[in-house]
Amino acid sequence: MDYKYIEQLLDRYFRAETTLQEEQILKTFFAQGAEDMPQELQQYAPLFAAFDEQPVLGDDFDERVLAQLPADIVPLQPKQVKARTIRLTERLRPLFGAAAMVAILLTVGNAINQSMRHDTTWMDADEYANIKVESLEPSVAYDQVTDTLTLAKDEIPMPVPSDSLLNGGID
Amino acid sequence: MTEISFFRTDILPLKNELFRLALRITLNRDDAEDVVQETMLKVWNRREQWSELESIEAFCLTICRNVALDKMKRADSQNTSIEESGEFEHADRSYAANPEEQAVQRDRVELVRKLVGQLPEKQRTCMQLRDMEGKAYKDIAQVMGITEQQVKVNIFRARQTIKQKFLQIEQHGL
Numbered sequence: 001m002d003y004k005y006i007e008q009l010l011d012r013y014f015r016a017e018t019t020l021q022e023e024q025i026l027k028t029f030f031a032q033g034a035e036d037m038p039q040e041l042q043q044y045a046p047l048f049a050a051f052d053e054q055p056v057l058g059d060d061f062d063e064r065v066l067a068q069l070p071a072d073i074v075p076l077q078p079k080q081v082k083a084r085t086i087r088l089t090e091r092l093r094p095l096f097g098a099a100a101m102v103a104i105l106l107t108v109g110n111a112i113n114q115s116m117r118h119d120t121t122w123m124d125a126d127e128y129a130n131i132k133v134e135s136l137e138p139s140v141a142y143d144q145v146t147d148t149l150t151l152a153k154d155e156i157p158m159p160v161p162s163d164s165l166l167n168g169g170i171d
Numbered sequence: 172m173t174e175i176s177f178f179r180t181d182i183l184p185l186k187n188e189l190f191r192l193a194l195r196i197t198l199n200r201d202d203a204e205d206v207v208q209e210t211m212l213k214v215w216n217r218r219e220q221w222s223e224l225e226s227i228e229a230f231c232l233t234i235c236r237n238v239a240l241d242k243m244k245r246a247d248s249q250n251t252s253i254e255e256s257g258e259f260e261h262a263d264r265s266y267a268a269n270p271e272e273q274a275v276q277r278d279r280v281e282l283v284r285k286l287v288g289q290l291p292e293k294q295r296t297c298m299q300l301r302d303m304e305g306k307a308y309k310d311i312a313q314v315m316g317i318t319e320q321q322v323k324v325n326i327f328r329a330r331q332t333i334k335q336k337f338l339q340i341e342q343h344g345l
Contacts, residue, residue, distance in 0.1 A: 014334055016327035020305055043341060046279035047333065050287065051302045053280075055194060056187045057204060065183065065211045069175075 003041055010044060027051065174218050181227055182214055188228075188304060189235040195299040196239040198288055206242055210235040225313075232314040236296060243292075279341070286336050287329075293317075294329035301326050 009026055012018045018026070030048040037045075186207055193203035193210075213234050214227075224230050287295060296315060300306045301322075308319045308326075315322065 014330050016323050016330060020307060023302070024305070043338065044334075046276065046283050047337065049276070049280045050283035053284070053303070054187070055191060055200075057190045057207065061186055061204070061207075062179075062183050065186075065208055066179075068208070068212055069178075069215055 003038060006041060010041070174221075177221070178215060178218075182211065182231065185228060185231050186211070189231060191303060192232060192235055192296065192299055193239045195287075195295050195303075196236065196292060197242060202242055202246075203239070206235060206239045209238050213238065226310070229310055229313045232300070233316070236314065240292070282340060283333065283337060286333050290329050290332060294325045294332070297322055297325040298329040298333075 006026070006029055009018060009022050013023065013026060027048050030045045031052065033045065189207045189210055190203055193206035194200060197203050197206060210231060214231055220230075221227060287298060290298065293315070297311055300311045300314065301308075306314075308322045311322045312319045
């Protein structure tokens with residue numbers, strides 16, 4: 001094998017005149033390590049061997065870096081939204097206080113109202129007796145009811161069957 | 172593509188390249204790992220700049236180098252000694268047939284590694300990016316913020332120094 005070319009490349013390499021491709025040729029040449037390589041060339045083999053070293057980071061490096069990125073921007077796993085069953089009573093619990101307050105107000109208000117009305121509608125025994133007599137007259141009451149019903153019979157329209165509505169029965 | 176998926180597919184895979192550069196500068200595996208982690212976070216925090224970048228790789232390498240240099244400066248000011256890293260794995264060359272020869276070969280590779288570690292940082296970084304990572308002068312210049320000519324000069328000096336020291340030790344011993 002002719003080593004002239006390699007020797008020439010080496011000279012240019014040490015003068016920093018080689019291209020990347022030529023440097024690759026040198027690397028490959030020394031990595032292959034020809035059996036009959038002259039001593040002058042072989043002495044440079046460790047140099048190129050040293051350039052070939054490729055220390056690497058551990059496998060867990062990526063995860064450690066990703067874990068350090070702000071979690072709100074980079075969810076490592078999509079955020080889990082868990083369905084939670086809420087019972088109706090639980091759901092309405094915040095309103096319980098308000099409901100109780102309303103109930104109290106109504107009760108108290110009603111009580112006050114009742115007592116007030118009681119005051120204004122107070123009747124003495126005679127008045128009460130008159131009303132009773134008037135409304136309890138059976139024949140009068142009967143006539144009134146009969147008249148009302150007769151009137152109502154003429155005024156209130158009879159219900160119309162629903163399908164006749166569809167057939168223009170309203171006309 | 173969302174920012175996080177770009178980060179996963181285009182930035183995180185640069186970790187080992189960044190790690191080797193950081194290791195070349197700090198000469199310590201733990202420090203280098205810290206540097207890469209910090210670099211990744213810095214790159215993430217500047218994600219609004221990603222779209223304007225010509226090369227995300229050069230951007231990451233620049234940040235990585237600056238973080239590593241900062242770390243070295245801090246370590247210097249705290250007067251802590253930087254351990255020599257033993258993390259660059261020994262290369263196993265196929266032509267070194269017998270175990271004895273392999274051991275000698277390993278020692279030589281180890282020696283080169285130490286010599287590279289003794290170079291000034293700029294030469295070391297230039298050499299790392301060129302000889303180990305196979306980068307163009309133009310890209311190295313961009314990463315380091317110097318001219319292509321300066322990159323070339325640094326690489327020239329680095330290769331000359333390694334060659335001379337290595338041959339001197341090989342021929343005359345330490």
